[in-house]
Amino acid sequence: MPAAAYRFGPFELRPGEHILLKDGARVPLSPKAFDLLHLLVERRGALLEKQALLAAPWPDTFVEEANLSVQVAAIRKALQPDADGVIETVSKRGYRFTAPIEEVLPDQDESSQVVRLLVLPLRVLAPNLEAEFLSRSLPDAIASTLTAIPWLSVRAPFDLYGRRPQDGTSIAADADVVLEGSLGELSGQTCVMLRLLRAPSGVVLYTEQATVGPGTLHDLQGRVSRELARQLSSHFGRVEPAGSSSGGPATPGAYVLYLRANQLAYETSQWAAAQELYEAALREDPQYAPAWARLGRCHRVIAKFEAPATEAQDAFSRAEAALTRALALDPDLSLAHNLYAQLEVDLGRPEQAMLRLVSRLGAHPHAPDLFAGLVHVLRYCGLLDLSIAAHRCARALDATVPTSVHHTWWMKGDPERALGETFGDIGYMPGLALASLGRDREAVAALRWRERETTDTRVRCYLVSLRALLEGQRDESLEALQRLRVPVDAEARYYVARTYAALGEHDLAMEELTQVVDGGFLCHETFARDPWLSVLHADARFAPVVARARARSERAAVEFARAGGTTRLRA
CATH class of the missing domain: 3.40.50.10070 (TolB, N-terminal domain)
Structure with a gap:
C-alpha cells in the first residue's frame, strides 16, 4: 500500500496532495522539484544514478544534467537549515536520500484522504x-x-x-x-x-x-x-490553500457577463449567444483568464458540431488561440488545461492531451473530471486497459461522474459491458452494442426510438446509418453517411469507416480509416479484429495503416509511463 505521507525531521511529504510541510506549514517547491524529492524519498538509502533520474517519470521530463542539478539545489534550499545529511551527492554518479523516514499509511492519517x-x-x-x-x-x-x-x-x-x-x-x-x-x-x-x-x-x-x-x-x-x-x-485537518490562482475580472460588469455566458454555454442552442457574452466580458477585461478558457470551449464545440466544413478549421484555430491566451495569463488554471486537452484530442493530438491531464493530476489528484478525461484520451491513444483503469479511478472519487468507458469496452470486444455503461450516450452505442451481441431486432428498435427523440441533424445521421444498415437498407445508410459531411472526431470517423466497409464501399472505408489514424484514433487491436473491417485485410493499404496506429500507440504508452500516469492510476 503506498504511503499517504513520509516524515523526516520537521518535514512531512504528502504525495497525494503534492505538498511538502515543515512543522505543519507549507514549503514552496516547484512541481519538478517535488517529484524529484518524492522519488528520492521513495528510494531512500539507494543510489539513484543520474541517467535514471534524467529518465524519471515526470510530466515535463528533464533533458539536461544541468537541470537535474538545479532541481536538487532547489530541494536543498527548501529544506534549509535542515538540509545537512538529507541528500548525499555521489560524485559523477547520482544522489542518495539518507535521512530516517517514517511512513504514514492511509489508515494512519485521515488527512491524506x-x-x-x-x-x-x-x-x-x-x-x-x-x-x-x-x-x-x-x-x-x-x-x-x-x-x-x-x-x-x-x-x-x-x-x-x-x-x-x-x-x-x-x-x-x-x-x-x-x-x-x-x-x-x-x-x-x-x-x-x-x-x-x-x-x-x-x-x-x-x-x-x-x-x-x-x-x-x-x-x-x-x-x-x-x-x-x-x-x-x-x-x-488540511493545509489551508493559498487561494485561487486566477484573480477576478477588473470590473463587476465583466463578471456578470461571464456568469451569464456560463449559464448559456451548456445549452446547445445557446452556444453562439454564450460566445458573444464571453467576448463582451473580455472587451471589458482582456486579462480575465477564465473567460478566455470558456470562450475557447465555445469556439471548439461550435467548430465540432455546428460550423460548416469550410469554417470548422478557423473555429478550431480560434479555440486554440483563446485557450493559449488563458494559459499565458494563468499557467495553473485547471479549467483551461482541461478544456485544452479536449481540443487537443479533436485536433489529432491525443498524446499531448494525455500528458496534460497526467500533469494536472500531479497537483489535483482527487479530481474525478481529470480521470474521466483520461478515459477518453487513453482510448484514443489505443491504451484500452489504461482507459478502463482511469474510469475506475474516476468512479472511486465520484460514483456518478459520466465517462465514455462504454466506447472503451466496445473497442475491447466486450459489448455486454459496453451496453451496461451507455447511460447518457447519444443513442449510437446502445444500438451498436446490441447488434454486436446478435440482437439486431432490439438494436433497430433502440435506434429508431432515439431517432425520434433527437433534434440534432448529425446525431440522427449516425443513428440512421447504423439502423438502415442493420435493416438491409443500403441506399438509406449510404445517404445518411454522405449527409454527415465532416465527422466530428477521429473516433466517429472509425464508426463511419466500418459502416462503409459493411456496405461494400471498400475504397471509402479505407480512405476513412486512413483519416482515423491520421486524426489520432489509434485502437489498432480493434481495427485488426473488427469483423466489419475484415474485407479490407486484402487491401495493400490496410496493414500499413494499422502498423502506423500500433507504433504511435506504443510510443504513447511509453510517454504515459514516463509521465507517471501508471502510478496515478494505481494510487
Missing part, C-alpha cells in the same frame, strides 16, 4: 429572472474556484465537460460536505443564503447571507470561496 464537496443549485424562493440566473451560475463559479484545492473533490451543478445539471439529492450520500442555499428577495433586492453542512449529520459548519447586485457578485464569490477553503481546512 480526499474531502468530497457537493455544491447544489440554489433554491429559488422568489422566482424572477435574476434569481433564476444566479441559482446555478453562482454555485458553479464558486465550485470552479474550489477545484484548485488538491485535497478536495468538487461536484457542482455543471462540470468542465459540459454535462447537464444534476439533482444533488440523489448523490449527497456520497459527499462529506454539502454547500446548499437559497435565493429570495429582501426589500426589493436579491438575497443569497448559503450553508455548508457536514454529511450525513447535517451539522452546519458555516453560513453566509448577503444581498447582491451586479457590482457585488464577484466580491461575494471571492469571500465565500476563501471562507469555504478556510472552514474545510479547519474541520478536516
